[in-house]
Amino acid sequence: MAKGLYGIMLYEFKRDLRKKTLILVIVFTFLPVLVAAILKAVGAQVEDERLWALIMGLDIGSSIAGGAVASLGLAGWAWLVAVLYGGDLLASDLREGGLRLIAIRPLGRKGYVMGKLIALTAFLVIVFALAGVAAGVSATIVGGWQKGVWLAPILGALIGLGSVPTALIASLFGGLTRNAVTGFILGAAASLLTGVVIGLSLSIIIIKNPLSLEAWRKYYELNIIVSGAIPITAGPTLPAILYYLIEFDNKFIPLPLPLVENPEVAASLVEVSLTPLEVLPLYIASTAIGALALAYLNYRLALKIEV
Amino acid sequence: MGLVEVEGLTKRYKWRVAVEDVTFYVEEGRVTGLLGPNGAGKTTIIRCILGLARPDRGHVRVLGETVLGGLPPRVAREVGYVPETPEAPPWLTACELLEYLAVMEGMSSLDARVQARRALALLGAEDFCGRRLGGLSKGERKRVLIAQAFLQPRSVYLMDEPMAGLDAEWIAEVRRLISEATGGEGAAVLLSSHLLKEVEGLASSVVVLKKRVLYRGGVEDLLSKLTQARKVVADVDDAKRALDVLRAKGLKAQLVSAKRVEVLDADVEDVVIALKGIVRIYGVSSARLDLEEAYLALVRGEGGG
Structure with missing residues (x-):
């Protein structure tokens, strides 16, 4: 069993390594570094000590330049990498005839799915951990000494782990439709729309008066909780929660308000009363349960597929 | 009873009947031909035997064990399969594919390397070792896929149109491999084809199929019946x-x-x-x-x- 599983994992790892998506990870890692370097060169103020976290998309920054770097951060793109890898996890073997060659081996379909899921998870963890190392090194070169940079590979690995539920949703769609492209599209749609729907629904329900700071505080707090309860939004945010817990003494950074007509409110930042430690168990449980449930659904699908 | 037993097998795809009430056995040390035109249900039957498709009715036993949604692990090691279409992951080299499959069968990495090269050599495909499958011709890919069935000696070989797409030289080689497998190793071979001449001279018994069994019996009997027509x-x-x-x-x-x-x-x-x-x-x-x-x-x- 162990040898067979190792064989499938090797096969999947090779497939992942040969995909062009890997180039995207490299681009997403170095694009914010490049932007930060350019901004610094033109004299913009970037949070130098926390540059690694901005590059990784864990910190939202407190300056406009920092915010710009953070908006390009790696964590913000993890969903795309996840759907590109997940979308053809099953679909490619259906298309290329790999499944019928593998499923008849002693390990069977159960081992096939297990091996593939373990390999994909390990691959995402390793790739994002390496991206974290690259972000840490680059940030040190561009911004000098970095506070808490030792966390970069660990939180990078966590970005990879947190994107597993998104990858598994894309894989499910890809397997169901036997088409990797449909897997990418539906996986991406599920990932993006979930965040939008949460934000929009909560804003309609809670923000009756856009000028009320209290309403915005409540909105942000509920957004943190609801996002934490849904695996595909909880997973990618989990590293940021841990970052604030460790680097910001268990406090969320004050959140900026969207531009509204009242300049006083527009200039304000909202401090949420929730602490990262309070929501961390929810995010961990949601990501873990979601990943396991989606892995099970992928497994059930792989058992049912006829080739 | 045979090493492969197919009894009352019926398989439908939505409303289309692929095969209906098919019964036959594949015996040790013999080649059984599975003959029929395109769309007769040959591939469906082989997929059901391998557990790649589920029968709607009837059952399949391989080496005495019932196949339910997949070959039991003990049986899987004993079954070699050549798919009809030469589809294989194009991003792998021929050697990588065979090595991974060998490791999945439980071989050590070293054994897998040795066996992969030996199996490719059987089909004269050792030159493809480092070449990506996506860059090989259909015939060359087919040889690689035949080679993977011979990664280790088996008790049962299920070959779905193994000679389709091969040139005369390699058709002869495949026929020799099949003869050796049944003769020396006493394996049971199910050889599907839509051409009688591919099965003739190799198979001792034959199942002629067109969704249902049209004929089941010895090849000699079939030939004598046919030639009286x-x-x-x-x-x-x-x-x-x-x-x-x-x-x-x-x-x-x-x-x-x-x-x-x-x-x-x-x-x-x-x-x-x-x-x-x-x-x-x-x-x-x-x-x-x-x-x-x-x-x-x-x-x-x-x-x-």
Whole structure:
């Protein structure tokens, strides 16, 4: 069993390594570094000590330049990498005839799915951990000494782990439709729309008066909780929660308000009363349960597929 | 009873019946031919035996164990499979594919390397070792896929049109490999083909299929039945008109050329009576069907013995 599983994992790892998506990870890692370097060169103020976290998309920054770097951060793109890898996890073997060659081996379909899921998870963890190392090194070169940079590979690995539920949703769609492209599209749609729907629904329900700071505080707090309860939004945010817990003494950074007509409110930042430690168990449980449930659904699908 | 037992197998895809109530056995040390035209259900049967598809009715046993949604691990090690279409992950090299599959079968990495190269050498495919499968021709890929079935000695080989896409040299080599597997190793081989000549000389028994079993038995019996089949050849001035007339009379006629029709399972006299006065008859003769014609007649449901 162990040898067979190792064989499938090797096969999947090779497939992942040969995909062009890997180039995207490299681009997403170095694009914010490049932007930060350019901004610094033109004299913009970037949070130098926390540059690694901005590059990784864990910190939202407190300056406009920092915010710009953070908006390009790696964590913000993890969903795309996840759907590109997940979308053809099953679909490619259906298309290329790999499944019928593998499923008849002693390990069977159960081992096939297990091996593939373990390999994909390990691959995402390793790739994002390496991206974290690259972000840490680059940030040190561009911004000098970095506070808490030792966390970069660990939180990078966590970005990879947190994107597993998104990858598994894309894989499910890809397997169901036997088409990797449909897997990418539906996986991406599920990932993006979930965040939008949460934000929009909560804003309609809670923000009756856009000028009320209290309403915005409540909105942000509920957004943190609801996002934490849904695996595909909880997973990618989990590293940021841990970052604030460790680097910001268990406090969320004050959140900026969207531009509204009242300049006083527009200039304000909202401090949420929730602490990262309070929501961390929810995010961990949601990501873990979601990943396991989606892995099970992928497994059930792989058992049912006829080739 | 055989190493592979298929009993009452029925498989539908939505509303289309792929195979219905198929029963046959594949015995140790013998090649069983699975013959039938395209779409007869040969691939469906092999997929059901491998557990890649689920039968709607009936059951399959391989080496005494029932196949339910996949081959049991003990059995899987003993089964070699050659798929019909030469599809394989294009991003892998031939050696990588075989090595990974060998490791999945439980071999150590070192053994896998050795066995992968040995299996490729059997098919003269050792030169493909470092080449990506996506860059190989269909015939070359087919040889690699045949090689993976021979990664280790097996008790059962399921070969779905293994010779399709191969040139004469490698067809001979595959035939030799099959003979060796059944002769020396005593394996049971199920060899599917839509061509009688591919099975002839290799198989000792044959199942002729067209969704249902049309014939099941020894190859010699089939050949003697088929070669008894006769046809009437009529040369006329208007073969199309003659065809219409003969078919209207319920005869199994087919057009050969603008001036010739053939009629299966008929007497010269019947044909002459049917055509007399309608078309000008230049000549009518009776002849034996050659083997391929008789086989085609059988699978088309036109008799043939």
